[in-house]
Structure formats: C-alpha cells, structure tokens
Amino acid sequence: MTSNTDITLVGGGIMGLLTAREFYKAGATVTVIDKGFLGRESSWAGGGILLPLYPWRQQPGITQLVKQSLGLYPNLASELLAETDIDPEWNPCGLLITQNPDITAAMDWCNHNKIAFEEVERRLGGLETTPVHPLFLPHIAQIRNPRLIKSLKQDLLQKGVRLLENCLLSSINLENNSVTSINTSIGNLPINQLIISAGAWTSELMVQFFPTIRDNRPQISPVKGQMLLFAAKPDTLPTMVLDGGHYLIPRLDGHILAGSTVEANTFDKTTTSEAKDQISDFALKLLPVLKDYPLVKHWAGIRPGTACGVPYIDKHPEISNLSINAGHFRNGLAMAPASAQLMVDLILDRPSSVDPEPYRLDRLV
Incomplete structure (x- = not known):
C-alpha cells in the first residue's frame, strides 16, 4: 500500500476522529489507523459527561479546553445528525x-x-x-459516546477520509529527524505528517518506536x-x-x-x-x-x-513531522473538540483559540 495523504493519525478514538475531521475541514487529506475497531477503547467506555467532575478542583489547562468544547458541541452534534442520520444524543x-x-x-x-x-x-x-x-x-x-463514535465514523467515511481498522503498526522509518513512512500489518504508508492519538497506549508506542527519545516523551x-x-x-x-x-x-x-x-x-x-x-x-x-x-x-x-489530567497536544520538538494529541484522562470527551482544533492550529501554524502552553511535551522536563 503506497497511497499518500497529508495527515496520518495513529489511534482512532474520539481524539483521532475529531482531529481527522478538523483536518478535512481545513482541506487536508487524512488517514486514520487503529489497532482495533475505531473508538472502542476509552472513547466507547466512558460516561459522556461534558464537564470534569468538580471542575473547580482541576487544572486551568483542563478548564480552557472544556470551556472551548462546551461551545463547539451543539453545532458538532447537529452537523453529525444532519449528515449521517445517527444522533449522538447531545443532551x-x-x-x-x-x-x-x-x-x-x-x-x-x-x-x-x-x-x-x-x-x-x-x-x-x-x-x-x-x-x-x-x-x-x-x-x-452529556453525549452518548458510542453513538458519537458511530456518527463520526460514518461522517468521515462519507467525506472520503481513509479509516483503517485492525491495522497494527510494526515499525516507523526515520530519516534526518523526520518520519518518512510507517510499516503496518496491511502494508507501508508514506508519511507527510504523523500524529499519535493512541490514548493510554501513546507512551508505549513512543518507547517502542522512538527508543532514543527520552526527554520529550509523553508521560501517560x-x-x-x-x-x-x-x-x-x-x-x-x-x-x-x-x-x-x-x-x-x-x-x-x-x-x-x-x-x-x-x-x-x-x-x-x-x-x-x-x-x-x-x-x-x-x-x-x-x-x-x-x-x-x-x-x-x-x-x-x-x-x-x-x-493532573492535563493532556499533551504538541508538535514534537525533535522529530519535525511528529505530533501528539493524547493523555486526556477522564475528560477526553469534554475536551475533545477544542483539543482537535488546537492540534490542527499548531500543525497548520494558525492562530489558536486556546493557549497551547499547558500541553507542551517538554512541560515536565
């Protein structure tokens, strides 16, 4: 398999799917790969409350993504229902x-x-x-998260986004601090921009495929x-x-x-x-x-x-075309729309609606 797209996401939960949708809206071509079925891990299992528990006890970095997402969800839910006839039950x-x-x-x-x-x-x-x-x-x-995932998947398929389920990542090829391609269970995929949005598995993937990187590695x-x-x-x-x-x-x-x-x-x-x-x-x-x-x-x-439950949303400082959007702990659904927008803003060098500083990969270094 040699087909090339502008953006490749590893991890097809709510973060990967919404990020893919934002890139599509920006005019990019997108591939999403997942080791299993799309959205069947934390995104499927959660409750769907669109606010952190006791939000006044949370970090400001959580609050700003939640506030932005609160304003985005009504239109997102209505667009998905209109385009797919699958109601994500924003309630x-x-x-x-x-x-x-x-x-x-x-x-x-x-x-x-x-x-x-x-x-x-x-x-x-x-x-x-x-x-x-x-x-x-x-x-x-609240949002009914299994229905949200189902409607997002259908929406992306209708938009022509390439969704590759049960696709295992086996190796990553690097040249001059840039990812050139990835090898998967269904073949080799050329890479322009690679985003890892693999939730709880993100740190394991970084250790496995980027073993020489020790400082700028997400702690998830x-x-x-x-x-x-x-x-x-x-x-x-x-x-x-x-x-x-x-x-x-x-x-x-x-x-x-x-x-x-x-x-x-x-x-x-x-x-x-x-x-x-x-x-x-x-x-x-x-x-x-x-x-x-x-x-x-x-x-x-x-x-x-x-x-503290604060995610990593950042371009990698050592690998020029690698980014991370993961680590949202209990509030992935509540932060997802704003997190996806921020990831796209960073990669496309657009002004962002939220301050990106709390989500930097080097924040603990």
Whole structure:
C-alpha cells in the first residue's frame, strides 16, 4: 500500500476522529489507523459527561479546553445528525452535584467561567444522600459516546477520509529527524505528517518506536474504569447526578449509567465482582427506585492518565513531522473538540483559540 495523504493519525478514538475531521475541514487529506475497531477503547467506555467532575478542583489547562468544547458541541452534534442520520444524543439535561464542601470555590469558578448554577434545597427528591451545599448546573450536557463514535465514523467515511481498522503498526522509518513512512500489518504508508492519538497506549508506542527519545516523551499511564448500566424507564432520573466520587447518567431512552472506578496502572479490562458490588451499592443507595430495574451491562475501559489530567497536544520538538494529541484522562470527551482544533492550529501554524502552553511535551522536563 503506497497511497499518500497529508495527515496520518495513529489511534482512532474520539481524539483521532475529531482531529481527522478538523483536518478535512481545513482541506487536508487524512488517514486514520487503529489497532482495533475505531473508538472502542476509552472513547466507547466512558460516561459522556461534558464537564470534569468538580471542575473547580482541576487544572486551568483542563478548564480552557472544556470551556472551548462546551461551545463547539451543539453545532458538532447537529452537523453529525444532519449528515449521517445517527444522533449522538447531545443532551443538555443538567448536572446536580450533591456535596460541595468547597462551595465558595465552586461558585467562584462558575461565575468566572460563566457557567450557570442554582443553589438547590437540601431535600433532593428521589435521591437518598446527605447533601452539602448542593448545586445544579442546568446547562451542562452529556453525549452518548458510542453513538458519537458511530456518527463520526460514518461522517468521515462519507467525506472520503481513509479509516483503517485492525491495522497494527510494526515499525516507523526515520530519516534526518523526520518520519518518512510507517510499516503496518496491511502494508507501508508514506508519511507527510504523523500524529499519535493512541490514548493510554501513546507512551508505549513512543518507547517502542522512538527508543532514543527520552526527554520529550509523553508521560501517560493506563487507568482502568468500570461502569454499570441499568435498564430503567424514561424520566426515572431527569438529570445527571454527581454524589461524592460516583455519578449517575440518564440516557434519553431511560437507561442509567453508574460509575466509576479508578484503577491505576493496568491495561486489563477484565471486570470484577468487587467493582460491580461497589458501584451497584452506590447506585441503589442513591436512587432506590433502581431496585425495580435490571442491571444489564458491566464493562471496563482504559483511560489515558497524566499528571493532573492535563493532556499533551504538541508538535514534537525533535522529530519535525511528529505530533501528539493524547493523555486526556477522564475528560477526553469534554475536551475533545477544542483539543482537535488546537492540534490542527499548531500543525497548520494558525492562530489558536486556546493557549497551547499547558500541553507542551517538554512541560515536565
């Protein structure tokens, strides 16, 4: 295989697919390769809340990507629905946060970032919890991530973007500090610009294929998360709920996701009875009516963990045509549209809407 494109992305999760779409919109030809099926790792497994948990406790680098993405999602969702007839179910159902001991910081963050909030009564109908300065953020949305991935894939196929699934990267060919081509399980691909957007596997790929690079290497480690799904009826829960370290997410069909665990340093996606019991106990205690509905699914995904959850979005300082867009930890969906735009802006030398400094590869050196 010798077909050449302007941009080649290794990793076809939400970050790779949205970056591919942004490059297409800029007039570039694009290839996306993935070791498995597109979007079936962290992007498929997550909950889809389009805001970090307790965002006022997060780094400013997370906040600026989330704020930018909040403004991009409505048009993105409507465009994908119009172009593919697959509804990604962007749903501004609001987020109720039941316990906020740091209420002053929470309200200051919301005011500073123009996020609407309402202080609610201590009695929360239908929920069994001990509220501490509960807040409701009425405009925070969710996205149904499997449907988002499905609609993005269809949209890119219709646009002529080359999507290569079950395509294993075997070696990378370098000449004068530039990637000339990559060898894969389906043949050799010439490279103009190479972007690694492989989530939790990004650091492993860098170690394997660029062993002499030691300083400007992303520090990304796997963090497993397990979730449950209850087949509830529509309107069982009107809004997303964050209670302590866990949450409930109601889909439009009534199904309710409950999550999640945080298990560091493992690529093992095996589900465990301990996690199932932990999450189930939380969900049934918080929303007792869930006892009337069956638990229909239990799964795990691997998040790309970084220090403080801040991703790497940068051109590599040593290899002229290599870039990284990975390491978004628990907030990949919430940061994805802005992250994709920033990656394209950097490579095309366009002015960026967000400050690129927090995402540099050399930030820890």
